[in-house]
Amino acid sequence: MLGIVAVALAWLGQRSLPAGVNFDAWLFFGAAVIIFLAAFWPARFDPLLPLPVRRGGLRVAEAWSARVAAGLFAIALLLTLNAAQQLWDLEPFAPGAWWWHLAAIGSALGGAFLLDRGVRLRAPGEPSPAPDLSTRQTLAWLALILGVAAFFRLFRFDSLPFGTWYDEAESGLQAMRILADANFRPIFDGATHGAAHYLYLVAGAFKLAGVETQSIRLVSAGMGLLAVVAAYLAGDELFGRRMGLVAAFLIAVSSWAVTLSRFGMYATMSTPLFALLSVAFALRSLRTQRMADYALTGLWVGLGLCFYTSFRLFVPVLGLFFVYWAVHGRLRMRAWPPATFWLGLAVMAVVAGIVVAPLAVFALKHPDLFWSRIETTFILANTAASDPWLALWENVRRHLLMFNVIGDPNGRHNLPGNPMLDAVSAALLVLGVAYALRRVLQPRYLLLVAWLFIGLLPGILSLDFEAPQSLRANGALPAAYLLVTTALAVLLRAWALAGGRYYPRAAWWPVGALLALTAALNFNTYFDRQANDFAAWNAYSTPETLAARLLADVDENTDAYVTSFFHGHPTLRFLARSTRPYTELSTVDQFPLPFVPGRSALLILNAESRDLYDEAKLLYPNATFAEMTPPLDGPP
Incomplete structure (x- = not known):
């Protein structure tokens, strides 16, 4: 009863x-x-x-497997050195190096799996807790949740969001170059300031679905769906299968996650996906003490580092967790973790290092390009405020309030100014954070708290006029929803110890109602309020998209002219890539223009060129003029 009162009061607080x-x-x-x-x-x-207690030293169970595993790790390191040398000398034209790189990853993973057969703990550990839901039921519910997630990510996919953003178009152009040139295999894309791994996924999407904006966004949508599965895996390791499904559902319907899943950038859902996978397999590693799980943790960490920069600050979170786990066990149980823990950390570090090796080569070879984006967005070096430290503190305040009060003002990332969480999730987050802080001396609660607050740092440390920045702070997204899950898990645990002994399923009815309300609120936020907001509609290079569509429809008897505002923009180069060459109208050009006699002319002006538009109407009274207006309230 007191739990219901607490939730009701938190709801009233959120409504205030x-x-x-x-x-x-x-x-x-x-x-x-x-x-x-x-x-x-x-x-x-x-x-x-x-978590089952596992202690003791190692014993060799199969000498052959142990020797082959060691050999595979040695081969993986040699292959990595070979690939790194080729990339250093030849990038971005070293296609063979990537095959050596993939072989190195496969060799290291194979070594880890064989190592599980070769070495084991001397004493068997405690068994893992019995699952609270059958495998068949779990798969059925997870399939249903994935269906909901797919609906949220693919409904009106061809029209929402409307435009093609600058970085989306630039990624599309680079992916087209990868497909056109078999030797062009970059490590890093200087135009979007990100690793090229995302570009290879976009190129694959182009092969499957055609060269379209929606194909680029399919990559983000796919990552968004995988993040739902990853949320289940992390929730399962923390709380069990039932609460894992709750965590998956929250990610499935989150308007924050949905917005990022429908936006085609390497930065969108990559950090939440790989952070969730890293945590899920890190916790699984501690439970099973299997080298394969440690190796897969390293794989996810390495891949996360190959996408968005916000993941770099998640790595210290995981490192802090492992260190604190070892120290906590030493202080509480007067024993260090088993030998498999230390061996597993070594395996994890080796695999992560192999995965990220190409990017490390680029960072060493081109540090100015690799670090340029961070340098230009770092708040202490690039703020207009007279006191950078005061601006930093204001960034901290804004990011702490973005979950419940005022969210990201950028229409590409959010309904401008709307809290990042719906009212139900925001209220439960407060309770979940409070409970995690109460038990923060436990390693897994410290993980959740550190993950949430350190996940905000990429946004906090960036430009103050953009704050809060939910894209750069996307590492906090999964932590927030796992803390929401924590609050619900506490309530259900309390019911299980009380009335749940007689009516074990009764508490799931109100929880289900809360989840349904959460889904409805998020659906309304994205598909109604955000879809009909001018700032959100206009945030995806919308003027450039409209100009590109006009250019794409130009016939061979028409000469096109565009202002310098549009000329050379990636959105035009991507969407109007097949059109005839067009002419740039510079800021010094004046009417009348030297049109070719006998040919039609199309002039595309941006909104700031109103004077040119009015002058053209006076000079060419018989021409056809049209103003492109948004399908909702807003300026032309």
């Missing part, structure tokens, strides 16, 4: 926030946290799954 952080909100949230912690302070309400 549209007017800003005020006394009523503080009062409701404060009362909710006090009641929630007081009611569930005892350790018996902790919903985390117990």
Whole structure:
């Protein structure tokens, strides 16, 4: 009963926030946290799954497997050195090096799997906890949740969002070059300031679905769907299968995740996906102490580093967790982790290093290009404020409030200014964070708290006029929803210890209602409010997209002229790639223009060229003029 009261008060606190952080909100949230912690302070309400204790040294179970595993790791390192040498000398024209690189990854993973057969702990550990849901039921529910996630990511996919953003077009152009030139195999794309791994995925999407903007966005949508599965895996390792499904559902319907999943950039869902996979397999590694799980953790960490820069600050979170796990075990149980833990960390580091090796080569060879984006967005070096430290503190405040109060103002990332979480999730997040802080000395709760706050740092440390920046802070997205899941898990654990002994499924009805309300709120946010918001509609290089569509329809008897605002823009070069060459109207050009006699002319002007538009109407009264207006309220 007290848990319901706490949730209701947190909801009232969240409902008080549209007017800003005020006394009523503080009062409701404060009362909710006090009641929630007081009611569930005892350790018996902790919903985390117990981890089996595994101790002891190593023994050689199969000498042949152990020797072959060592050989495979040695081969992987040699292959990596060979690939690195070729990339250093020849990139971006070293296609053979990538095959050596893939062979090195395969060799290292094969070595890890064989190592599990070759070496084992001397003493068998405790068995893992029994699952709280059958495999068949779990797969059925997960398939249903994936169906919901696919609907949220693919509904109106051809028209929402409307335009083709600069970076989307640039990625498309580079992917087309990869397909056209078998020798062009870059490591890093200087135009979008990101590793080229994303470009290879886009090139694959072009091969499957054609060269279209939607093909680029399919890559992000696919990552968004995989993130739902990864959320289940992480939730399962923390709380069990049922709560893993809850975490997956929250990611499936989150308007924050949906927005990023429908936006074609390497930066969107890559960090949430690989962070969730890294955490899921890190926790699985500690539970099973298998080298294969440690190796897969290294694989996900390495791949995460090969996409968006925000993942770089997630790596210290994982490192802190492993260090604290070892120290916590030493202090509490007076024993260090088993030998497999230290061997597993070595395997994880080797695999991660092999995966990220090409990017490391580029960073060493071209440090100015590799670090340029971070240098140009770092707040302490690029703020207009007179006091950079004051601007940094303001960034901290804005990012802490973005979940509940005022979210990202950028229409590409969010409904401008809308909180990043729906009202239900935002209220539960407050309770989940409070409970995690109460038990923060436990390693897995420290992981969740550190993940949330360190995940905000890429946004906090970037340009203050963009704050809060939910794209750069996307590493905090999965942590936020796992903390929402924590609050629900505590409530369900409390029910299981009380009325759940007689009515075990009764509590799932109100939880299901909350999840349904969450889905409805997020659907309304993205497909109604955000879809009909001018700032969101206009944020995807929309004027350039409209200009490109006009150019793409120009016939062979018409000469096209565009202002310098449009000329050379990646969106025009991608969408109007097959059109005839067009002429740039510079800022010094004046009417009348030297049109070719006997040919039609198309002039495409941007909104800031209103004077040229009005002058053309006076000089060419018989011409056809049209103003492109948005399908909703907004300027032409």
